[in-house]
Ligand SMILES: Nc1nc2c(ncn2[C@@H]2O[C@H](COP(=O)(O)OP(=O)(O)OP(=O)(O)O)[C@@H](O)[C@H]2O)c(=O)[nH]1
C-alpha cells in the first residue's frame with residue numbers, strides 16, 4: 001500500500017529541528033511501543049547525529065512486552081554510546097518522573113562543569129517522534145499540567161513550543177514528522193495502524209485488509225477472540241475480504257438486505273486495535 005503524506009508543516013518542522021538541535025543538550029526520541037521500529041525516522045538520524053539521546057518507548061500499556069523487549073537493545077544501540085532508554089505510559093500521572101534522572105545522567109558532564117563554576121544548569125532537550133506517538137502527552141506528564149495540546153489523531157502539534165517542565169529541565173515540543181517517501185510498505189502500514197498518518201489520506205478499506213493479513217500472521221487469535229471464530233481461505237485480498245464479511249456479520253454491520261457495510265467494518269477493526277480491544281500488540 002502506497003502512502004504519501006508529507007505536508008508542508010513537516011518540512012518546516014524538520015528545518016526547525018535542524019536549527020534547534022544546536023541549542024539543545026539532548027534529544028528525547030519518542031516511539032510508539034506498538035510499532036517501535038516503524039517509528040524510527042531516518043530523517044531524524046542526520047539531524048540528531050552526535051547528540052545524547054533518550055529513547056522514550058511510549059504507550060507501553062498498549063504493547064506486547066514479550067515482542068518489544070528483544071528489540072530494545074537494538075533500538076538503543078542505534079544511537080551510540082551516549083544513549084539511554086525508558087519505557088513509559090505517558091497517560092499515567094507521574095510516570096514520566098524517571099525521565100528527569102535519565103536526562104540528568106546523559107548530561108552529567110555539562111552539569112558537573114557548571115557545578116564546578118558554581119552555576120546551576122538548565123538542560124534543554126528536544127522531543128521528537130512521528131505523529132501521534134505521545135510527545136505532547138509526555139511533556140504534559142512531566143509538568144503535571146496540560147501545557148501542550150494533545151489529541152487522538154496525527155498532526156496535532158503544528159509548531160515548536162518550549163516548556164519548562166521543571167526548574168532545571170526545559171523541553172521543546174515539536175510537530176510529529178514522517179519522511180517524504182514512505183517507501184517501505186511495512187513501515188507505512190504500521191504507522192497507519194497506530195494513527196501516525198492522517199486519517200483523511202488513508203484508504204481504510206485497503207488498510208483493513210492489510211491489517212487483517214498482518215494480524216492473522218502475527219497474532220492468529222486476536223481477531224477471533226474479539227469477533228468469534230473466523231475462517232480465512234487464504235491470504236489474498238479476496239480471501240481477506242471474506243474475513244471482513246465474517247467480522248461485519250459478528251458486529252451486525254450487515255443490512256437487512258444482506259449488504260455488508262465494509263466502510264464501517266474496516267473502520268471498526270482499526271479502531272478496536274487503536275483502543276487495544278484486540279489485546280496488547282506490538283508489530284515488528
Ligand atoms: N494509552 C496511551 N495513550 C497515550 C500515551 N501517550 C499518549 N497517548 C495518547 O496518544 C494520543 C496522541 O498523543 P499526543 O501527545 O497528542 O501525540 P503527539 O506525538 O504530540 O502527536 P503530534 O503532535 O500529532 O505529533 C493522545 O490521544 C494521547 O492521549 C500512552 O503512553 N498510553
Ligand SMILES: [Mg+2]
Nearest residue numbers: 135136156157
Ligand atoms: Mg504533539
